[in-house]
Amino acid sequence: MPAPWQEVLKKIDDYRWEIPKSYKAGMLVPGLIFASESMLNHIWQDQVFQQVANVAFLPGIVDHSLAMPDIHWGYGFPIGGVAATRVKDGVISPGGVGFDINCGVRLLRTNLTEEEVRPKIEPLVAELYANVPSGLGSEGKIRVSEKELNEVLIKGSRWALEKGFGEAEDIVATEEAGCLKGANPDKISSKAKKRGIPQLGTLGSGNHFLEVEVVDEIYDHDVAKAMGISDVGQVLILIHTGSRGFGHQVCTDYVGLLGEAVKRYGISLPDRQLACAPVNSAEGQDYLQAMACAANYAWTNRQCITHWVRESLVKVLGKSRRELGLEQIYDVCHNIAKIEEYTVDGKKQKLCVHRKGATRAFPAGYPDVPDIYRDIGQPVLIPGDMGRCSYIAVGTETAMKESFGSTCHGAGRVQSRAAARRSLRGADVARALRAKGITVKAGSMSSLAEEASEAYKDVTEVVEVTHKAGISRKVARAIPMGVIKG
Amino acid sequence: MEKEFEVVDHTADVVIKAYGDSLNQAFANAAKALFSLITELDNVDEVVYRDIELIAPDQESLLVQWLNELIYLFDTENIIFKRFDISQLGSTQLKARSYGEKVDSARHKLKTGVKAATYHMLKVDKTNGCQVQVLFDI
Numbered sequence: 351m352p353a354p355w356q357e358v359l360k361k362i363d364d365y366r367w368e369i370p371k372s373y374k375a376g377m378l379v380p381g382l383i384f385a386s387e388s389m390l391n392h393i394w395q396d397q398v399f400q401q402v403a404n405v406a407f408l409p410g411i412v413d414h415s416l417a418m419p420d421i422h423w424g425y426g427f428p429i430g431g432v433a434a435t436r437v438k439d440g441v442i443s444p445g446g447v448g449f450d451i452n453c454g455v456r457l458l459r460t461n462l463t464e465e466e467v468r469p470k471i472e473p474l475v476a477e478l479y480a481n482v483p484s485g486l487g488s489e490g491k492i493r494v495s496e497k498e499l500n501e502v503l504i505k506g507s508r509w510a511l512e513k514g515f516g517e518a519e520d521i522v523a524t525e526e527a528g529c530l531k532g533a534n535p536d537k538i539s540s541k542a543k544k545r546g547i548p549q550l551g552t553l554g555s556g557n558h559f560l561e562v563e564v565v566d567e568i569y570d571h572d573v574a575k576a577m578g579i580s581d582v583g584q585v586l587i588l589i590h591t592g593s594r595g596f597g598h599q600v601c602t603d604y605v606g607l608l609g610e611a612v613k614r615y616g617i618s619l620p621d622r623q624l625a626c627a628p629v630n631s632a633e634g635q636d637y638l639q640a641m642a643c644a645a646n647y648a649w650t651n652r653q654c655i656t657h658w659v660r661e662s663l664v665k666v667l668g669k670s671r672r673e674l675g676l677e678q679i680y681d682v683c684h685n686i687a688k689i690e691e692y693t694v695d696g697k698k699q700k701l702c703v704h705r706k707g708a709t710r711a712f713p714a715g716y717p718d719v720p721d722i723y724r725d726i727g728q729p730v731l732i733p734g735d736m737g738r739c740s741y742i743a744v745g746t747e748t749a750m751k752e753s754f755g756s757t758c759h760g761a762g763r764v765q766s767r768a769a770a771r772r773s774l775r776g777a778d779v780a781r782a783l784r785a786k787g788i789t790v791k792a793g794s795m796s797s798l799a800e801e802a803s804e805a806y807k808d809v810t811e812v813v814e815v816t817h818k819a820g821i822s823r824k825v826a827r828a829i830p831m832g833v834i835k836g
Numbered sequence: 837m838e839k840e841f842e843v844v845d846h847t848a849d850v851v852i853k854a855y856g857d858s859l860n861q862a863f864a865n866a867a868k869a870l871f872s873l874i875t876e877l878d879n880v881d882e883v884v885y886r887d888i889e890l891i892a893p894d895q896e897s898l899l900v901q902w903l904n905e906l907i908y909l910f911d912t913e914n915i916i917f918k919r920f921d922i923s924q925l926g927s928t929q930l931k932a933r934s935y936g937e938k939v940d941s942a943r944h945k946l947k948t949g950v951k952a953a954t955y956h957m958l959k960v961d962k963t964n965g966c967q968v969q970v971l972f973d974i
Contacts, residue, residue, distance in 0.1 A: 450951065487939055764847070
């Protein structure tokens with residue numbers, strides 16, 4: 351019997367599948383899913399097609415409503431969804447960014463080898479856990495006033511630098527140099543500020559983590575070298591977190607406000623969580639200015655955490671910062687909306703690119719790629735689950751042509767958190783990881799079960815699709831050695 | 837006792853269904869479902885209360901705002917609520933007093949962080965008893 355999705359999808363090639371406009375009345379453009387055939391069975395069960403189709407209703411959407419191979423069922427937008435809308439007459443949707451605005455990943459390199467770190471991994475994980483506030487309800491070590499918070503929102507990473515948390519080189523190696531322009535704290539509710547103040551400099555909980563990992567494969571030595579990755583066995587540090595309660599409240603506030611705007615502008619949507627307003631309307635601009643604040647909060651958050659990670663390594667390894675070579679490779683955001691220019695229908699157009707669980711993937715030569723990576727392309731950081739591996743890739747020209755300079759952002763869930771909890775116990779997960787040589791410290795045992803490998807797609811399968819489809823090119827792979835979970 | 841709420845599987849997030857003879861009760865049970873995701877409510881005492889008054893454009897929005905208000909109070913004041921007395925619930929307004937206590941890490945094991953209540957799959961149904969459905973981003 352043919353798989354049910356075969357009646358719906360039009361195969362473009364082995365890694366591209368189109369959802370025709372006829373799938374659902376009201377779609378303004380077709381959908382396009384980057385996936386392998388074997389992934390489609392799960393994607394089908396997950397009602398993701400519906401969500402990809404729903405996004406195609408957004409006024410001003412161009413080309414396709416896109417889905418990356420790590421796509422899974424979200425709310426409003428699917429997670430792993432990309433949609434570009436015309437700035438001149440299209441909309442912006444806070445749901446297309448998500449609650450964790452500028453959730454993202456930062457990768458640090460070291461001069462350390464696995465042999466040097468493995469004997470000290472237990473104390474290193476313990477020190478990182480003690481030094482980086484994490485877990486549900488945790489408060490940061492930084493105390494800011496509302497006035498200082500406003501500076502954080504405007505300056506982003508630079509604020510952290512001015513306070514001594516980091517180096518100028520970190521900012522160069524951060525998307526948007528760690529500061530999205532146009533941030534306006536006047537567009538932030540007092541509630542968001544109240545949630546944001548105590549949580550600055552915290553990892554959070556859920557799928558956020560801090561990982562000590564070791565390079566186990568290099569696919570492109572020249573490009574890896576340009577990123578400071580020279581050998582298999584080299585130790586890297588990966589940080590995954592976002593804008594915490596601050597971003598959640600900004601999204602909550604604006605989904606509510608734009609839900610009303612939808613009525614005023616006479617927009618009809620299949621899902622209220624897709625609430626939106628014209629990019630050029632007062633409501634749309636207000637959201638963009640508030641979103642930029644949350645993006646800058648998130649970069650400051652990751653910058654502060656980076657500082658404590660460095661402190662922890664210096665302390666446990668007993669070497670100086672310089673000896674450790676603790677430099678930032680890159681920092682990407684994977685929940686964001688950006689105004690970018692693309693050629694669509696033969697015309698250069700200003701577009702609002704929503705990346706909801708998708709990573710920017712600009713190729714070599716683009717002005718937005720920092721000088722240090724201008725010849726190789728923007729680094730793309732793709733974390734997997736804590737038991738498998740994570741990938742480092744680079745952006746490509748194909749991404750610019752086909753996916754609005756975007757690629758996947760991670761593994762993507764296959765199992766619900768409840769199902770994972772039912773089938774696995776946190777203690778067993780920790781034991782299984784330990785058997786694989788992975789030391790893990792988590793705020794709660796149930797979150798450990800929820801985040802187990804079994805609950806995720808294999809990130810390797812996801813990255814293979816983006817690599818073979820050409821929307822990003824893999825450079826290296828790293829496997830975890832120590833993990834801190836909130 | 838009739839079932840107060842149930843948690844339905846969703847790949848990335850959590851969907852809850854809450855029931856009640858009245859909508860007030862269904863809204864209260866939805867709030868109870870929310871805090872049961874965060875921690876075991878058996879260990880929570882009724883020590884403090886907070887009053888919430890809301891106006892929203894429609895009843896579905898009222899449900900989302902009600903739950904988001906409670907998430908906000910948890911996030912900023914660390915209060916786990918376990919009992920909800922909804923004294924007024926119209927089509928556009930809600931008035932409630934919620935009872936609970938501040939997180940005591942010695943007694944309360946926190947499980948899951950909830951980012952927000954969403955409008956996706958949102959349902960307020962009064963046809964056959966009262967039933968509401970909400971998807972939480974976690």
